[in-house]
Amino acid sequence: MVPDILRHPKVRLTAAATRNKERLEKIAYEYNVETYYTIEDLCKSTNVDAVYIATPTELHTEHVRIAAEAKKHIIVEKPLSVSLTDADNMIENAERNGVQLIVGHSHSFEPPIQKMREIITSGELGRVVMIHNWYFNDWLYRPRTPEELKTELGGGVTYRQGSHQFDIIRFLGGGMIRSIRAVTGIWDDSRPTEGNHSIFLEFENGTAATAVYNGYDHFHTTELTFDIGEGGPLTKSNIYAQSRRLITETNSPADEVSLKIASGYGGSRSKNYQVAEKNHPFFGLTIVSCEKGDIRQHPDGLLVYGENEKYVVPISKEETGRFNVIDELCTAVIEGQRPVHDGYWAKANLEVCIKAIQSSKERKELYLDFQVPVKDKVKNIIG
Structure with a gap:
């Protein structure tokens, strides 16, 4: 995702979070971004407007909740969750907090x-x-x-x-x-x-x-x-x-x-x-x-x-599915157009x-x- 984030004209990479110390040091060095060990700390940053969640599926529900309550727009990896009840909770959290939720089914974006x-x-x-x-x-x-x-x-x-x-x-x-x-x-x-x-x-x-x-x-x-x-x-x-x-x-x-x-x-x-x-x-x-x-x-x-x-x-061949994932989020946030790949x-x-x-x-x-x-x-x- 990072190369497409970097080349999108309406997006700037500002922060990253992971428990892996070596990865944090590398991304901080290569892209001059803020780094955090937890999504809670990342979502406290005033330099973050949206987050891309690529954690294991069983963590999606909690991580979407944290991001939504921090008023961050969200791209979350597929599958959305492991149960329809969890999916409903994620959709409700996004809607209640007024943020866009897009799921990165990137191959249909190709x-x-x-x-x-x-x-x-x-x-x-x-x-x-x-x-x-x-x-x-x-x-x-x-x-x-x-x-x-x-x-x-x-x-x-x-x-x-x-x-x-x-x-x-x-x-x-x-x-x-x-x-x-x-x-x-x-x-x-x-x-x-x-x-x-x-x-x-x-x-x-x-x-x-x-x-x-x-x-x-x-x-x-x-x-x-x-x-x-x-x-x-x-x-x-x-x-x-x-x-x-x-x-x-x-x-x-x-x-x-x-x-x-x-x-x-x-x-x-x-x-x-x-x-x-x-x-x-x-x-x-x-x-x-x-x-x-x-x-x-x-x-x-x-x-x-x-x-x-x-x-x-x-x-x-210049356009990619991952670029289009980011673009769909931008269009939803900036222009208010309802995304295709939303929580529903x-x-x-x-x-x-x-x-x-x-x-x-x-x-x-x-x-x-x-x-x-x-x-x-x-x-x-x-x-």
Whole structure:
């Protein structure tokens, strides 16, 4: 997020909080910002107008409360919380204190997904009839902290990654999902949380959708997405089972946490996306089928399979989903425009996560109660 915060013309990075002393020292040195060990102290700063909360999911409710009561606007990571009751409390706290609450489902903010929605709503390809997002990768075997492997704390692929899939699908389909039938799987006893799911979704208007995810590090969807993954840079050719091998060689949960820290900001294994080749990120394989054609992502934008021709819709690579997350907050705060990805949107997304796991346990179709429609904005993002 930091590079996009720095380049946004209406935002200035002023402070950071973390319990990690080395990270605090590094960010203070690199960006000349205030540093704190707690969110309470950070929110007392008069130089902070908004906070980005990237703490573990089970802490979101309390951290949103602290920020809201300090009258700070909020971007909070997905999923919003681990229960619908907590989600309601977060929404109520934000509204009572007059602050904006946006959830960083950053993949539906990506320009190709935004452009897909624009094409759908234009009607040029007719009504949308199917939406699919399929993602196979190594998620379960990347270094994880303990809570990321506990479903009750919002861990596992259905909460952590399904939240991205459902957000993309709901955004493209208009938001209003009617029902869900899901099968989730826990295939590795040493990683006792959902590592895969196969989910069928039906929208109120009859549009069908599937969300398929497998994080067990065998087949990778990058083989179908031009060797480009969710980070944007090209993937390495030797990634097969790389993460599984690394975790097998790890001796303890503490060692795994150390690997996770090393992969984060300032760590020895962290990626430098600022110097990597720039591509639109692919969160798996996303295909939209309309009455008169299909749409999928392309390294330069979108690939449209129309009735009479196949063509590329170019999209600038300068704009990013994370920049758009920040921009949506700015527009909400400065212009008073209600954001798309507000607390109600995030609660609706969380409902899909919860009902997916419930549907799998009960082996039946379930109906949804808290879905909300997309609030479309007109925006030209053709490069």
